[in-house]
Amino acid sequence: MKAEQAEPARIVVLISGSGSNFQAIAEACQKKEIDGDIVGVISNRPGVMGLDRAAQFDIPSVVIDHTEFSSREEFDGKLIHEIDQFGPDLVVLAGFMRILTPDFVRRYKGRLINIHPSLLPKYKGLHTHQRALEAGDKEHGVTVHFVSEDLDGGPNVIQAVVPVLDDDNEGSLKTRVQQQEHVIYPIAVKWFVEGRISMLKGDAYFDNQPLPESGVQLTS
Structure with missing residues (x-):
């Protein structure tokens, strides 16, 4: 690309x-x-x-x-x-x-991306919102990442951090996370087609610079 x-x-x-x-x-x-x-x-x-x-x-x-x-x-x-x-x-x-x-x-490889409703590497797999609530987390969110052979693995490209409110339940938290999904996934796709993000030797790069484990992190 x-x-x-x-x-x-x-x-x-x-x-x-x-x-x-x-x-x-x-x-x-x-x-x-x-x-x-x-x-x-x-x-x-x-x-x-x-x-x-x-x-x-x-x-x-x-x-x-x-x-x-x-x-x-x-x-x-x-x-x-x-x-x-x-x-x-x-x-x-x-x-x-x-x-x-x-x-x-x-x-x-390198042209396959996924979105997952947690701040990976936390909460791979299912029921992420309930798991975040049960753990008493103050922050939750969503991650776009390149796909590797590990389930919900691969280097992160971008995350949106969503605060967990005192009165949140699974449904309310899921709704706010999904709103951020619709923000960050188009951003990640835009970056890919512009050649700004890539995966090299298992790591994610943005503008030819290695990204931190979280990827680019946005706070809602």
């Missing part, structure tokens, strides 16, 4: 549900805030709202129902085939609820 390329970057988004982060990125592309086009959306679940959002943006979508495959490797092989039909510069995981095989991750 080079910032001076003439053609907009080609972006493929993988979803499993409502697709709200996909919509945030699509709107930023539509407004030319991102010099890129989402050329395809792929869902591992049929009938989800994210597919309706793709139709509203007139973006081609594909459903690959993971329940129809006998193994993770077989599913990922089909997923790779469909992604490569779009010729992407960047693959974006936007609420894609699948653990990816090492072969898949290696194929898109």
Whole structure:
């Protein structure tokens, strides 16, 4: 990826549900805030709202129902085939609820990013908001990171820090974190297509300088 390329970057988004982060990125592309086009959306679940959002943006979508495959490797092989039909510069995981095989991750190394609702490396996996509340954390948030072969691993690009309020419950905290998801994911995609972020030897770089473990950190 080079910032001076003439053609907009080609972006493929993988979803499993409502697709709200996909919509945030699509709107930023539509407004030319991102010099890129989402050329395809792929869902591992049929009938989800994210597919309706793709139709509203007139973006081609594909459903690959993971329940129809006998193994993770077989599913990922089909997923790779469909992604490569779009010729992407960047693959974006936007609420894609699948653990990816090492072969898949290696194929898109350095051009595969994910968003996770915690301040990674804290709270990898599920139920992050409840875990933050149970731990009595004063801060929670969301992270965009390059994907590595480790679950919710890979170097962080950007985080948004969200204060945990005294009267927060899981739902209220989740709502405020999601608001920040829709802010930082388009920023990360913009930086990638501009050639400002990259992954080198397992570390994230911004403007050719190594990022700290947190990545760029924004406080809401």
